[in-house]
Amino acid sequence: MADGSQVNLKLTPGEILIGAGALITFVFSFFDFYSAPSFSTSRGTFGGGISAWGDGLLPIATLIVFLTVVMGLQVVLVNLLSVDLGPGIGGFTWPQIHLALGFFAVVDSLAFLAVKKGGYDIGIGLIFMLLGSVACFIGAVLITNERATSKA
Numbered sequence: 001m002a003d004g005s006q007v008n009l010k011l012t013p014g015e016i017l018i019g020a021g022a023l024i025t026f027v028f029s030f031f032d033f034y035s036a037p038s039f040s041t042s043r044g045t046f047g048g049g050i051s052a053w054g055d056g057l058l059p060i061a062t063l064i065v066f067l068t069v070v071m072g073l074q075v076v077l078v079n080l081l082s083v084d085l086g087p088g089i090g091g092f093t094w095p096q097i098h099l100a101l102g103f104f105a106v107v108d109s110l111a112f113l114a115v116k117k118g119g120y121d122i123g124i125g126l127i128f129m130l131l132g133s134v135a136c137f138i139g140a141v142l143i144t145n146e147r148a149t150s151k152a
Contacts, residue, residue, distance in 0.1 A: 014142030015075045018098065021135030022072025024128055025105075029065045032123030033057055033112075049123050061112065064129050067105040068136045071098050095144040102137030109133045 011019070032049025034057075052061035074094060077083040088094050109130040113122065 009080070011075075011079055012143065012146050014139040014144075014146055015079055017135050017139030017142060018068075018071050018075050018102075019139075021132040021139060022068040022075075023132075024135065025065055025068040025132030026072075028125045028128035028132065029053065029062065031125035031128070033061055033125040033129070034117055034120035035123040036120045049125075050120070051125060052129065060108070061129075064105050064108050064133055067101045067108075068133055071101050071136050071140070074098075093147075095140065095147050098140035098143060099137075102133065102140040105133035106130075106137045 029052040031051060033052045033054070035049035050057060052058075052065060074085065074097075078085055078094075085094075088097060092100075109126070112126055113130070
């Protein structure tokens with residue numbers, strides 16, 4: 001880089017999981033969150049699916065995306081671009097914030113498996129968003145353990 005700053009390419013397994021989970025969650029939020037079989041009538045073709053950004057799912061389903069993307073952005077900014085975001089927010093450390101955000105993303109994803117779907121089936125988007133949020137939560141647990149081990 002021209003200004004003399006360097007990009008740090010050393011990431012821990014927890015940070016890699018958070019980054020990958022956030023990316024997976026974001027990409028698959030545009031796929032079918034819920035899907036329904038298509039059928040044709042004289043008035044046209046009906047059915048198909050709805051993404052996490054569709055009517056009826058916004059903002060609750062997209063909350064999963066926002067939580068994981070915030071986690072991923074923090075990891076990228078601090079560890080890859082060496083941006084100083086401070087020790088945390090509101091008295092909480094970044095590992096604690098990651099744990100909370102990851103936990104709520106997983107709980108929100110699991111809640112969509114339990115609710116009535118109004119004739120729709122679970123779509124590939126929901127499945128991969130659940131997997132991405134679980135990856136982010138596991139990454140947060142790993143980061144917490146990594147930081148505790150490095151202090152000992």
